[in-house]
Amino acid sequence: MGVTKTFHLILPIVFSVISLFSYQYEQQRASTLASQSLQDYVQNPLWQTSLPHDGNALYERLSPDYHFKFFQYIHQLVGTLNHTSGQLHPVNDDMIAALFSQDLSNTRVLPQGRLQVKLDDSHIRIEAKQRFIKTLSVIWLTYLVIALLFSILMVRLNRAIRYASNYIDTLSELKFDALAQSAFRGELAPLGQALEKCRVSLNSKYNEIQQHNTKLNKQAYQDPVTLFSTRAKFTEKLDSLAQPGTHFGVMAIIKATELGQINRSQGREAGDDYLAGVADCIRTSIQALAQAECFRISSADFALFIPDITLKNAQPLLRNLKANFDLFQQKIDVESVAYIGLVPYQQGNQALSLVYLGDAAVSIAQTMGPNSFHIQEQLNGDELFGDSKWKTAIDDIIKRRAVKFHAQDIQPCRGADKVYRELLARFYSSQGKFLPTATVIAMAERHGMSVELDKMIILSTFKLLIDNPSLPGAFGINISSNSMTQPAFIAWIKTLFVRQRQIACRIVLEVNEAGMQANINQAHKFVREMHGVGARVAVEHFGMGFTSFKFFKEVRPDFIKLDGSYTLDIESDHNRFFVKMIVDVARKESIGVIASSIERQEQKLILEHLLVDGLQGYYIAKPQAIVRQNEQSSVN
Numbered sequence: 001m002g003v004t005k006t007f008h009l010i011l012p013i014v015f016s017v018i019s020l021f022s023y024q025y026e027q028q029r030a031s032t033l034a035s036q037s038l039q040d041y042v043q044n045p046l047w048q049t050s051l052p053h054d055g056n057a058l059y060e061r062l063s064p065d066y067h068f069k070f071f072q073y074i075h076q077l078v079g080t081l082n083h084t085s086g087q088l089h090p091v092n093d094d095m096i097a098a099l100f101s102q103d104l105s106n107t108r109v110l111p112q113g114r115l116q117v118k119l120d121d122s123h124i125r126i127e128a129k130q131r132f133i134k135t136l137s138v139i140w141l142t143y144l145v146i147a148l149l150f151s152i153l154m155v156r157l158n159r160a161i162r163y164a165s166n167y168i169d170t171l172s173e174l175k176f177d178a179l180a181q182s183a184f185r186g187e188l189a190p191l192g193q194a195l196e197k198c199r200v201s202l203n204s205k206y207n208e209i210q211q212h213n214t215k216l217n218k219q220a221y222q223d224p225v226t227l228f229s230t231r232a233k234f235t236e237k238l239d240s241l242a243q244p245g246t247h248f249g250v251m252a253i254i255k256a257t258e259l260g261q262i263n264r265s266q267g268r269e270a271g272d273d274y275l276a277g278v279a280d281c282i283r284t285s286i287q288a289l290a291q292a293e294c295f296r297i298s299s300a301d302f303a304l305f306i307p308d309i310t311l312k313n314a315q316p317l318l319r320n321l322k323a324n325f326d327l328f329q330q331k332i333d334v335e336s337v338a339y340i341g342l343v344p345y346q347q348g349n350q351a352l353s354l355v356y357l358g359d360a361a362v363s364i365a366q367t368m369g370p371n372s373f374h375i376q377e378q379l380n381g382d383e384l385f386g387d388s389k390w391k392t393a394i395d396d397i398i399k400r401r402a403v404k405f406h407a408q409d410i411q412p413c414r415g416a417d418k419v420y421r422e423l424l425a426r427f428y429s430s431q432g433k434f435l436p437t438a439t440v441i442a443m444a445e446r447h448g449m450s451v452e453l454d455k456m457i458i459l460s461t462f463k464l465l466i467d468n469p470s471l472p473g474a475f476g477i478n479i480s481s482n483s484m485t486q487p488a489f490i491a492w493i494k495t496l497f498v499r500q501r502q503i504a505c506r507i508v509l510e511v512n513e514a515g516m517q518a519n520i521n522q523a524h525k526f527v528r529e530m531h532g533v534g535a536r537v538a539v540e541h542f543g544m545g546f547t548s549f550k551f552f553k554e555v556r557p558d559f560i561k562l563d564g565s566y567t568l569d570i571e572s573d574h575n576r577f578f579v580k581m582i583v584d585v586a587r588k589e590s591i592g593v594i595a596s597s598i599e600r601q602e603q604k605l606i607l608e609h610l611l612v613d614g615l616q617g618y619y620i621a622k623p624q625a626i627v628r629q630n631e632q633s634s635v636n
Contacts, residue, residue: 004154008147015143022135027100030128034102034121041066041119042106053112055083067120069104075113088118100128160188167195171202223296225272226279234295234303238351245347249307250314252321253341253358254282257366257436258334259300264564266618267599277331278302278338281324285317302338303358311344311375318342318373325371333622335426335434336370343376367393369433390443393435397427398449398456404428405464406623407475410594410614413607419559419594419614420474420508423464424623425457441480450480451489458493458507464626465503471626476508476538481515484526497533505534508559513542516555523555538594543582552589559613560586564597567617570606579610587611 044065052058055073062068070088075081104119163183170177179199184192221233241247256278263271279294282304286292295303306314318340325337341361345354361376367389368374396402406424427435444453461477483489497504509530516523516539527537538559543566562579569575579595586593595607598617607615 004151004158007150007154011143011147011150015139018139019136022139023099023132026128026132026135029131030100030102030124033124033127034104037119037121037124038104038106041104041117047108051110054081055113058115059083059085066117067122068117069120070116070118072116073110073113074116077112081113086118094125094129096133097122097125097129100125100132157188160184160191164191164195171199174202174206225275226294226296226302228279228294228296228302231295231297234297237293237295237305238354241345241347241349241354242351243347247307247347249305249309249345250311251343251345251354251358252304252306252318253343253355253362254278254302254304254338255341255362255366256300256302256338257336257439260438262334265597267564267568267597270599274332274334275300277328278325281321281328281337284324285321289317305345311342311377314342315375318375322371322373329371336436338371339365339436340371340373341365341376342373364389366390366436366439367429369429369431369435372433390439391447391449393429394440394444394447394449394453396430397435397440398452400430401456401460401463402428402430403457403460405461405626407626408616408623409621410476410616411620412614413612418473419592420476422476422478422510422616423461423626425478445480445482451483451486454479454483454489455492458496461507462496462500462503465506468626474506474508474536476510478510478540481512481518484511484515485519485522490526490529494529494533497530497535501534508536508538510538510540510561513539513544513563520554527555527557540596543578552585552591556589557591559592559594561594561596561616562612567595567597567599567603567607570603576606576610579607579612583611 046062046065052061053075055075058073059068059071062071068086069090070086072084073082102121102124104121105117106119107114107116109115160183163180167177167179179192179196184195221230222228223230256275259271259274262274275296279296279302282294282302286294286304286306289306291307293305295305297303306317321340329337339362341358341364343354343357343361357376361374364376365372365374404426406426407421408424409421410419412419425437427437427440429435441450441453444450457477457479461475465471465475497507511523511526530537536558538561539555539557540561541563542560543563560582562582566575566579570579579593583593592613594614594616595603595612596616598604598607598615598619600619603617604615604619
């Protein structure tokens with residue numbers, strides 16, 4: 001509600017209250033006068049004298065001194081001496097005067113009878129009415145004057161505000177007309193001065209803003225890590241290709257598949273360095289192509305447009321780009337750097353189909369070995385965007401048990417015994433080329449093959465430990481949360497672990513916290529069943545859920561592995577407090593706490609001070625390949 005409406009609402013209320021007080025004052029004054037009149041009547045000395053016994057004579061005796069509204073004399077013995085005059089409750093037509101009516105009644109016992117009277121209060125009422133009307137006239141005339149003056153002032157103020165508002169609108173349109181100072185007089189003068197100062201300042205900076213506009217626009221649409229254009233510019237590029245025209249060329253979709261793994265194991269700073277390295281490889285490969293355009297279209301995906309070139313002429317570029325990725329892979333020691341899918345484009349075609357085609361080409365390239373590329377001219381149905389090839393590839397991995405292991409040590413703390421080593425699965429194709437682990441696991445879950453893949457990994461782990469009796473200690477195996485909820489899988493693993501108890505006692509099954517959070521009762525049952533066959537369970541990426549502490553009481557795993565985000569910001573008071581709280585609660589439940597993604601000495605020292613049970617990360621130990629001694633052994 002505005003000031004004007006509020007004032008016009010409050011003002012009549014205030015004057016109504018004043019009017020009410022005025023009425024109460026006049027009512028009190030009239031009541032005082034009435035009390036005095038009645039007191040004079042009661043205390044009149046004539047009541048001490050001899051009075052007539054006849055009612056009419058008594059009335060004639062008293063009426064010169066008093067005006068009666070009602071007079072009634074009742075003789076005790078002779079009814080003819082009774083006398084009544086006036087009305088006890090007369091009708092009053094004056095409504096305002098009636099507001100000040102007074103009760104001036106009196107009953108007196110005389111020697112020969114009883115006298116009941118009601119004195120006339122009209123003079124009191126009329127005087128109170130006149131005074132009240134006069135007071136009300138002054139009050140409400142004052143109200144009208146104040147309301148009128150306020151309205152006039154508000155009209156002037158609103159006119160100035162509208163002018164200032166319109167003037168500000170013109171400033172927002174970069175119009176700098178002179179300000180009418182006459183609209184800002186008196187108390188509005190500071191507003192006029194501020195607007196004038198604003199006009200001068202904006203006018204002086206306008207040219208400077210125009211000069212920097214191009215530079216700022218470029219920075220807004222440039223990815224700070226790779227220095228490529230952002231997804232917004234990529235969308236504009238696709239929109240331009242959808243317009244009718246004759247231009248043609250090729251588009252390459254490049255997927256940096258190791259970003260997630262590097263972020264988890266080495267930290268986001270290392271992930272940014274990895275992306276910058278991928279971008280450098282792309283720039284080096286296209287440095288001779290001045291018209292090529294590069295975009296970072298998601299966290300790990302890039303798009304490359306090369307106009308006026310055919311698929312055949314683009315193949316040398318693909319081989320050069322793969323060679324650069326291979327060199328970069330040797331420097332950073334990862335499974336692969338990126339995969340490339342190449343598709344042709346013709347201006348005027350549907351841009352969405354172009355993106356689908358590129359995704360399909362990348363999916364197929366991922367089944368062909370590290371840093372591979374695939375050229376997809378059109379969707380012919382047999383690749384199903386790469387899905388069927390992945391399903392075939394995973395089925396082949398499971399049948400051939402095409403997995404090799406790397407082991408990463410976990411350093412024990414607080415003088416504890418060695419914790420365990422985590423086994424990292426590396427899958428390879430029938431040509432012996434490694435496939436991206438994260439993609440293999442994701443595609444296995446997508447096609448409902450995660451349980452069979454987990455079985456193959458567990459069997460391969462048992463085979464590894466049987467074939468290599470010299471490998472000491474316990475080993476952690478990652479399994480999907482989907483497998484944990486399958487009764488058939490639990491029955492299978494229990495049967496295997498019972499038959500191989502000497503191996504089972506060295507196994508730590510690692511399950512993601514998010515999957516266990518989804519079904520805490522099933523997670524508790526899984527942990528209980530694994531304890532029953534001598535194995536242990538670890539919860540990885542712990543601390544990301546809202547109910548993480550329920551694990552301590554309800555699930556009771558053997559280890560919890562803190563999510564790497566806590567290590568990344570362990571210098572912050574919040575993360576230190578949270579980790580300390582987890583360690584304190586876990587120790588009471590005899591649960592080991594392992595910190596992951598240790599990449600700096602400062603992180604290691606802080607976490608040791610917080611009394612965690614184990615440390616894992618590239619600063620502690622890098623994954624090392626495990627070579628089997630006997631590839632022909634099998635688990636019976």
